[in-house]
Amino acid sequence: MADAARRMRDLAEKALREPFPLRIRAWDGSEAGPPDAPMLVMRRRRALRRLLWKPGELGLARAWVAGDLDIEGDLYEALDLIAGIVWDTDEDGAPHPGGFRRAVDLLRNPHTYRLAREALVLAGPGLPPSPPPEEARRRFGPLHSPGRDKQAISHHYDVGNDFYERVLGPSMVYSCAYWEHPETTLEEAQYAKLDLVCRKLALRPDQTLLDVGCGWGSMVLHAAEHYGVRAVGITLSTEQAAYARKRVAEAGLTDRIDIRVQDYRAVADGPYDAISSIGMAEHVGRDLYREYAAHLYGLLRPGGRLLNHQIARRPWADEEAYHVDEFIDRYVFPDGELAPVGSTVSRLEEAGFEVRDVEALREHYALTLRAWVRNLEDHWQEAVRLAGAGRARVWRLYMAASALSFEQNRIGVNQVLAVRTRPSGAAGMPPARPWP
Structure with missing residues (x-):
């Protein structure tokens, strides 16, 4: 029986x-x-x-x-x-x-x-089963050293651009969208997010923008096309960089946008008028966050603005005991670490920034993740063909579980707007928020 x-x-x-x-x-x-x-x-x-x-x-x-x-x-x-x-x-x-x-x-x-x-x-009898091949291989080098960070980034982002097209849709934006209305499409919500970032940075024609962790180039393309800036986008993913350069060439913006495979610590050609860091700081590591903030501060001209868009976790009673979930560390974001939003704000201010605005977008990320899951499920056979069944299953599980985590306030996401004030202390900010 x-x-x-x-x-x-x-x-x-x-x-x-x-x-x-x-x-x-x-x-x-x-x-x-x-x-x-x-x-x-x-x-x-x-x-x-x-x-x-x-x-x-x-x-x-x-x-x-x-x-x-x-x-x-x-x-x-x-x-x-x-x-x-x-x-x-x-x-x-x-x-x-x-x-x-x-x-x-x-x-x-x-x-x-x-x-x-x-x-x-x-x-039944048997030895412990071997981990699936999709599990991250051992990384070499000190935690969050440039070489090890490149290995970790490659595990997640060099899955294949065609695969990401099926999941992210035409916008190719891999961060929380901004849903102004319930009936908004994913592409409209991602456009709204990119535009919100540009407006918070108060971008103007011929200003210089550095986008840290530029992904497939969506932020620098939006800023150059709609705000006339000159932009530099940096990523550690060779696949992302190749894709972004192709998009830049197709848009006829090679004279205004430079895509580099470069660690943020190696950028030394400032000062920039503005810096955007969207969904990148999670890869920095909590022990290096002050160094990250200080380096970006040094790349900004006085009066320049930083928009840091970052996932946050709840504070732990014992912060020293914090550790990354095993599934996320081994299958999704190797070496990734989250920090409470208060910690992020403190590190930025310790670096010299004046933090001017913090906007929580937790519910927006839940909507974004559910949209990505629908995209993946709608293109399931193609996704399996492009990345393999195991990798497609990783993405479906992690995105669905993450959507629930945002909905249940286990994690959040925040846009932190900070300024490198002028020597006089002037921030160059308007008295009221000019964005919604």
């Missing part, structure tokens, strides 16, 4: 000491659990072995990426239901090991060897 699903459900509920919220379909075709819940599909025994050998977020991610495990039904609902099992969250926002870890503690209890033995029998 096929009963693997029932046995898994019973084991999970004994180990977790609470009802398991998803319906389960096992590799033998059996099903168990709430009939109206999303379906957790365990395609192979190996999925269970992955969870037993690496309980928690990383084991679940490896099983998902490898295709050993899947979700049928509403992915967002399923992720929301199991979030408290994989990770619990303290009141101070710091995650601590959730239900899977509780299960492991229970299995290690000498009074529960029978439960542990049953789980191992159900999983």
Whole structure:
């Protein structure tokens, strides 16, 4: 009799000491659990072995990426239901090991060897499964050194420009859009975000703009086309740079836009009238953030403005204990680190900036991520052909989970506008915000 699903459900509920919220379909075709819940599909025994050998977020991610495990039904609902099992969250926002870890503690209890033995029998014999090939390889060099940063950036951004076209759409902007109306399209919302940045920077014809982490060139193109600036865009991704240069040439703006493969620490040709850093500071590293802020300060002319658009996390009660989630570090943004918005503001002011405006766009990023997930799902077969099934699965999982994190205020995103004031102290800012 096929009963693997029932046995898994019973084991999970004994180990977790609470009802398991998803319906389960096992590799033998059996099903168990709430009939109206999303379906957790365990395609192979190996999925269970992955969870037993690496309980928690990383084991679940490896099983998902490898295709050993899947979700049928509403992915967002399923992720929301199991979030408290994989990770619990303290009141101070710091995650601590959730239900899977509780299960492991229970299995290690000498009074529960029978439960542990049953789980191992159900999983079948075998050594720990190897991680999927999409998992980031070991990086070499000191953390956040230029060479190691280039390796980390390549893992995420050199997946293939054609793949990113399917996910991001025609705008090719890989950061939070600005949704002025619910019926706004993704492309309209990204245009609105780029224009908002230009207006906050008060760009004017023939001013010089440095875009740090320029991606596929969308910001420098918008600023040059609509505000007449001369722009430099820098990226560590060779694929992004090639794509951006092609777009610049097609727009006839090679005399106004320079795209470089360059670390921000190597830029030495200022001063610039304005600097934009959109979704790049997450790669800097918290120990180097003061150096990052000081270097940008040195590249601005007195009176120049910086617009820093950055994802933020909730503060931890013990900031020294902060660590990046294993799934994000190994599959999505190797070596990426988030900081609370207050920390970002402090580092900027320590570097000499006057912070003039902070705008929270948390809900906007949730809408953006859901739009990207729809794009990926609408172009699924093409995405798999271009990047491979595992990579496409990584992107679908991380974007859907991130959308929920923004919606539930686990993470946020902020635009911080700062000024390098003149020696007199004048900031050159209007008395009221001229942007919405």
